[in-house]
Amino acid sequence: GGEYGAARTGPSPALPSLPQADGMSEVGKGTLTTHVLNTATGLPAAGLGIRLAQLQEPGLQWMELAHRHTDADGRCQPFLAQGQAKAGTYKLHFETAEYWQGLGHTSFYPFVEVVFIITDPAQKLHVPLLISPYSYTTYRGS
Amino acid sequence: PAPESGPRGTLTTHVLNTATGLPAAGLGIRLAQLQEPGLQWMELAHRYEDGRCQPFLAQGQAKAGTYKLHFETAEYWQGLGHTSFYPFVEVVFIITDPAQKLHVPLLISPYSYTTYRGS
Numbered sequence: 128g129g130e131y132g133a134a135r136t137g138p139s140p141a142l143p144s145l146p147q148a149d150g151m152s153e154v155g156k157g158t159l160t161t162h163v164l165n166t167a168t169g170l171p172a173a174g175l176g177i178r179l180a181q182l183q184e185p186g187l188q189w190m191e192l193a194h195r196h197t198d199a200d201g202r203c204q205p206f207l208a209q210g211q212a213k214a215g216t217y218k219l220h221f222e223t224a225e226y227w228q229g230l231g232h233t234s235f236y237p238f239v240e241v242v243f244i245i246t247d248p249a250q251k252l253h254v255p256l257l258i259s260p261y262s263y264t265t266y267r268g269s
Numbered sequence: 270p271a272p273e274s275g276p277r278g279t280l281t282t283h284v285l286n287t288a289t290g291l292p293a294a295g296l297g298i299r300l301a302q303l304q305e306p307g308l309q310w311m312e313l314a315h316r317y318e319d320g321r322c323q324p325f326l327a328q329g330q331a332k333a334g335t336y337k338l339h340f341e342t343a344e345y346w347q348g349l350g351h352t353s354f355y356p357f358v359e360v361v362f363i364i365t366d367p368a369q370k371l372h373v374p375l376l377i378s379p380y381s382y383t384t385y386r387g388s
Contacts, residue, residue: 216356235362235386237335243354262385267354 158212158248161219162255163201171201172258174229176222179206181215189218212248219243219254227260234260241265279367280326282338283374284318292320293377295348297341300325302334310337331367338362338373346379353379360384 159179163172175197180189195203206219219241227234241254253268280300284293296318301310314325325338338360346353360373372387 237361237363240359240361242356242359244356262383264381264383266381 158205158209158250159207159217159245159252159254160202160205161253163197163221164255164257165201165259166257166262166264167259171197171199172226173197173199173201175201175226177203178220178222180218180220181213182217212245212252214245214248216242216244219256221256221258223258223263226258232260236263239263239265243267279324279328279331279369280336280364280371280373281324282372283321284340285374285376286378287376287381287383288378293318293342293345294320296345298325299339299341301337301339302332303336331364331371333364333367335361335363338375340375340377342377342382345377351379355382358382358384362386 161177163175163177164170165172177195177197178191179193179195180191182188183190193206195206197203221239221241223239224234224237239256239258241256243254245252251269254265255268257264282298284296284298285291286293298316298318299312300314300316301312303309304311316323316325340358340360342358343353343356358375358377360375362373364371370388373384374387376383
């Protein structure tokens with residue numbers, strides 16, 4: 128897979144880890160995006176690690192598809208390129224404890240996982256997360 | 270809301286349907302504890318939301334460690350004739366002080382949820 132270990136400060140011109148490169152020159156074009164906001168500060172959560180996994184059948188095993196870190200705007204490169212998403216069950220794993228620890232906070236949650244269903248692979252899907260050390264909220268956006 | 274009369278426990282939960290403003294009656298909830306060695310989840314209890322704050326762990330029963338509440342939200346929404354974005358909701362959390370009263374509510378709608386640590 129690609130190396131997305133470092134947080135970025137702005138949109139990158141290319142998506143080197145994805146097989147289809149044409150037409151994918153902007154951050155935000157893709158079928159699955161997220162955005163993490165720190166509701167304690169009212170600022171984006173930068174440098175937070177996120178893993179996407181897909182539930183594979185048979186066997187019902189989680190297969191990791193991507194590992195990213197949020198940039199200064201709390202966003203990262205789209206997780207699934209257009210045409211890459213398939214209907215099924217997915218999981219976003221947010222490495223929230225490490226994020227809070229880096230800010231000198233303890234947190235109630237060792238991590239946050241959001242399990243969701245993609246029914247229409249053509250639909251743009253936005254799965255944001257709002258976090259504070261003792262609360263979180265997620266919703267389906269577009 | 271404060272728990273009503275009944276056993277005082279160290280872990281309670283409550284599920285609110287934010288689309289109606291009412292408790293999510295009949296929603297199934299499982300509590301599991303992360304066991305070491307082996308890092309396996311062991312189920313401790315399976316309850317159904319009935320509008321009250323039911324204790325999942327009695328006083329003295331909680332130990333410091335990692336726990337998970339698994340909320341059977343898809344079945345709940347399906348029973349009301351809705352589809353939902355999430356097949357279930359799981360909240361994984363840490364008990365550091367077993368003597369503390371802990372309240373882990375969940376607010377749900379078909380396309381959103383919120384949880385927080387209360388008391």
